[in-house]
Amino acid sequence: xxxxxxxxxxxxANRIVPTIAIxxxxxxxxxxxxxxxxxxxxxxxxxxxxxxTEVDGQKVFED
Numbered sequence: 558x559x560x561x562x563x564x565x566x567x568x569x570a571n572r573i574v575p576t577i578a579i580x581x582x583x584x585x586x587x588x589x590x591x592x593x594x595x596x597x598x599x600x601x602x603x604x605x606x607x608x609x610t611e612v613d614g615q616k617v618f619e620d
Contacts, residue, residue, distance in 0.1 A: 559576060576600060
């Protein structure tokens with residue numbers, strides 16, 4: 558999980574899950590508590606899917 562995908566690509570990460578923003582990679586303080594929970598839950602699910610996915614080389618998990 559990263560906020561700056563080009564850096565992750567440069568260092569050779571094989572599974573890259575983009576997050577929200579540099580100061581708040583896994584959240585958005587302007588959201589309600591419930592909406593931020595759903596946002597974080599979605600990011601964690603995406604990261605788990607990335608770990609379950611076989612990759613050959615580098616892959617950015619946008620969706």
